[in-house]
Amino acid sequence: MMSSSRKTTLVLGGTGRSGALIAQTLARHGLDARRAARHGGDVVFDWDNQSTYGPALEGADCVYLVTPVMRTRFAGQVATFLDLAEQRGVRHVTYLSAYGSDRAPPEIDIYAAERELAGRTALGHSILRPAWVMQNFADQHLPLIGDTFTVPTGGGAEAYVDAADIAAVAVETLVDPDAHAGAHYxxxxxxxxxxxxxxxxxxxxxxxxxxxxDVDPEHWIGSAVEAGFVPADYAVMLRWLTSSIISGNGARPNTDVERVTGRPATSFEVFARRHAAAWALRSVA
Known part of the structure; x- marks a missing residue:
């Protein structure tokens, strides 16, 4: 179980999908959770402003690490942040990566960040590699337009996961980091x-x-870039994510959620019933 020296968990992306849920759940455990974000958190954190790293890390014992969004190159920033985390006495970092990260193109730093973290003996770590998140279908990522979802999958399958299940796994690693040291889920x-x-x-x-x-992936990616939804250099990330499903290498079900949390993973049916009202509001002609 956790040590009595436990202080505060710094939750990067603390106002985001998994981060907000993690902070709420840690609080229910009676633990201090510091939500870090550019806006709306308990403390300001900006990956592009290193002066925000120190105040965010002050007194933190554990960190939930979420890398910069809409970026492909961030390993250097992660290394700088982890250097400071070590200096400030952080003992455990749980990193939100992505399913199949070890097969990502070299232009994407997601696996490089994993290696950067895993190579630090002064920091315990857990790595989460979740499948595509179900919430993509209920927000601006994959909007329902004219009662149609437009996304290139080539008929492939994906074991979509509820963000609440990702958060639940992360919480277990942060509540009892020693039990999950070096774990990959x-x-x-x-x-x-x-x-x-x-x-x-x-x-x-x-x-x-x-x-x-089920549109052509290059048309879909090009449209997203042209519309300004993603930066041009992020196309390589979208190409990798969609090609994994199209090629038949999408996420396959496993028991990690149940193994870590003690309860089964949420089904898409349960998720869909929970978000039915949001789809009714978001569908546009």
Whole structure:
């Protein structure tokens, strides 16, 4: 169990999907959680402003590490942050990576950041490699437009995971870091689903037909860049993420969520019923 010297957990991305849930759950455990974000957190944290690193880390014992969003190159920033974390006495870091990170193109620093963390003997670590997050379908990432989800999957399947399950696994590693030192977990949902199966589930949840448009990936990526939704250099990330599903190498179900948390992973059916109202509001002609 955790040591009596436990202080504060610094939660990077503390206002985001998993970070906000982690902070809330840690608080329910009676632990101090410091939400760090550029806006709206307990402390200001900006990856591009190193002067924010020190105040965020002050008194922190554990860190939930989320790298800069919409970036492909960030290993140097992570190294600088971890240098300071060591100096400030942090003893454990849980890193939010991505499923199949060890197969990511070299232009993406996600696996390099894993190696940077794992190579530090002064820091205990756990690494999370979750599947695509179910919440992508309920927010601006994959918006429902004209009752259609547009995403290139080539008919491939993915074991989409609920962000709440990612957070639950992360919390276990932060509450009892010694028990999860050096662990690599790949949180997934209980079923690998094609887009046809996804839209069938959503259709039943909202009570009307929902369709999918399996477009050409380069057209989809180019449109996202042209519209300004992502930077041009982020195209390599989108290409990798979609090609994994198209090639048949999408996430496959495993028992990591249940093994770590003691409860089964959330199904897409449960998720869809929970978010049915959001889809009704977000569908536009």
């Amino acid at each position: 790949a949180p997934t949902g209980p079923h690998a689903l094609t887009m046809d199966q996804v839209v069938d589930i959503v259709s039943r949840a909202v009570g009307r037909p929902i369709a999918s448009n």
